[in-house]
Amino acid sequence: MVWKTLYNTLVIPALTAGYYIAARFSPKIREGLAGRRGVFDSITEQLQSARKLNQTVWFHFTSVGEFEQARPLIESLKDESRIVLTYFSPSVHSNVTSYPHHDAGIYLPLDTARNAERLFQIIKPSLLVFSKFDIWPNLVWCAAKRGVPIALIAGTLHPESKRLASFARPFFRSVHQYISVHCVISEDDAQRFRLICPPSAQIEVTGDTRFDRVYQRAVAVNGKGNFFSGQSTLKRPILIAGSTYLEDERVVLEAYRRLRENNSHTPDCNNLLHLILVPHEPTSERIDEIRAQLDDLGLSGVCFSDLQEGVDLSQTDVIVIDTVGLLAQLYRLGDVAFVGGSFHGSVHNVMEPAAMAKPILFGPTIHNAYEAGLLKTRGAAQLVNDPQEMADVLTSWLPDAAERTRMGQIGKQVIEENLGASERTLAQIRSYLTA
Numbered sequence: 183m184v185w186k187t188l189y190n191t192l193v194i195p196a197l198t199a200g201y202y203i204a205a206r207f208s209p210k211i212r213e214g215l216a217g218r219r220g221v222f223d224s225i226t227e228q229l230q231s232a233r234k235l236n237q238t239v240w241f242h243f244t245s246v247g248e249f250e251q252a253r254p255l256i257e258s259l260k261d262e263s264r265i266v267l268t269y270f271s272p273s274v275h276s277n278v279t280s281y282p283h284h285d286a287g288i289y290l291p292l293d294t295a296r297n298a299e300r301l302f303q304i305i306k307p308s309l310l311v312f313s314k315f316d317i318w319p320n321l322v323w324c325a326a327k328r329g330v331p332i333a334l335i336a337g338t339l340h341p342e343s344k345r346l347a348s349f350a351r352p353f354f355r356s357v358h359q360y361i362s363v364h365c366v367i368s369e370d371d372a373q374r375f376r377l378i379c380p381p382s383a384q385i386e387v388t389g390d391t392r393f394d395r396v397y398q399r400a401v402a403v404n405g406k407g408n409f410f411s412g413q414s415t416l417k418r419p420i421l422i423a424g425s426t427y428l429e430d431e432r433v434v435l436e437a438y439r440r441l442r443e444n445n446s447h448t449p450d451c452n453n454l455l456h457l458i459l460v461p462h463e464p465t466s467e468r469i470d471e472i473r474a475q476l477d478d479l480g481l482s483g484v485c486f487s488d489l490q491e492g493v494d495l496s497q498t499d500v501i502v503i504d505t506v507g508l509l510a511q512l513y514r515l516g517d518v519a520f521v522g523g524s525f526h527g528s529v530h531n532v533m534e535p536a537a538m539a540k541p542i543l544f545g546p547t548i549h550n551a552y553e554a555g556l557l558k559t560r561g562a563a564q565l566v567n568d569p570q571e572m573a574d575v576l577t578s579w580l581p582d583a584a585e586r587t588r589m590g591q592i593g594k595q596v597i598e599e600n601l602g603a604s605e606r607t608l609a610q611i612r613s614y615l616t617a
């Protein structure tokens with residue numbers, strides 16, 4: 183096969199070299215490389231002590247969002263199948279290692295033909311499942327050679343994807359022709375997948391399984407009360423800026439400064455906005471960056487880890503969350519949600535605040551998230567391009583609790599309308615497993 187030869191002789195060496203070069207400048211990539219050492223011994227050992235069942239389902243995903251899309255399916259299949267998980271990004275490593283519903287889990291080795299063969303020899307999967315878009319050609323070709331069915335779940339292709347370029351389509355067609363079923367999130371995505379699949383490909387619009395997962399989490403979180411000291415002293419309204427990067431924070435904090443400055447003469451408590459900032463990765467370096475921004479803007483701030491029992495937060499501008507695992511509860515607490523990543527490269531999870539009936543703001547980069555565009559179109563979210571636009575929107579929203587409630591209810595309705603994707607997807611992939 184020409185494409186297979188070109189991929190393994192040109193693309194894989196270039197990707198490998200680029201990955202090792204990039205690791206010199208990126209701690210995250212270095213962490214990923216370190217985590218890949220000894221993965222074959224690790225998965226062999228894990229499977230030797232794993233449950234003895236007749237079939238094994240292998241799920242692969244790149245990071246946290248794709249893992250969340252796979253979880254409803256994993257948890258439906260775990261009692262009848264051994265579950266093997268592979269992943270690409272270090273950001274999901276801790277999620278997998280602490281996850282109880284799997285028999286083995288490792289970083290995916292680099293996609294060489296030899297690595298793919300070794301993995302299939304060790305795992306012996308009955309079914310290989312890719313989540314969203316992280317499809318590796320040598321895994322596909324190796325599965326096809328062994329007669330292992332392949333499913334794509336929550337499949338999506340945004341209109342600007344390079345996979346749709348005319349020069350790239352023949353290569354991707356040589357990969358996708360071996361995928362047994364493409365479970366995609368929308369009819370628009372189905373149309374785009376048809377451009378890189380042969381006419382005989384099975385493409386089913388089953389929806390995004392994250393809608394189910396996020397809704398379940400929102401229902402669970404909504405029953406919880408106060409969870410940090412001083413929460414009861416916060417004044418309304420509260421803006422939660424979730425999963426932010428430096429680029430997001432520059433916009434959010436400047437918008438917040440302008441808002442405070444414009445309303446400093448007004449005693450109305452509706453203008454005493456609290457901002458709770460939740461960085462995507464609350465490392466000490468990131469927290470130092472945020473503190474420096476607060477100092478430069480003349481804003482007062484306190485870190486979550488420094489809060490004392492009974493502290494009065496009414497005069498604090500910004501609370502910086504320097505621990506993980508609180509974002510869902512914080513979205514429940516807030517009145518408006520800004521979702522980060524949207525000024526950095528790709529917006530993060532907008533479903534979570536929508537499921538909790540919160541009006542949503544995000545920046546201009548939302549091409550990666552079908553649901554963000556849907557929420558914007560339906561009037562549950564608004565896109566802003568700079569600090570002034572954000573300040574203007576907040577100035578309009580903050581005194582108008584009824585409008586915030588209306589937008590929040592639309593967002594929750596969007597989530598509820600899209601429930602059931604897990605069951606539809608499960609029905610498709612079960613057809614490739616023995617009863």
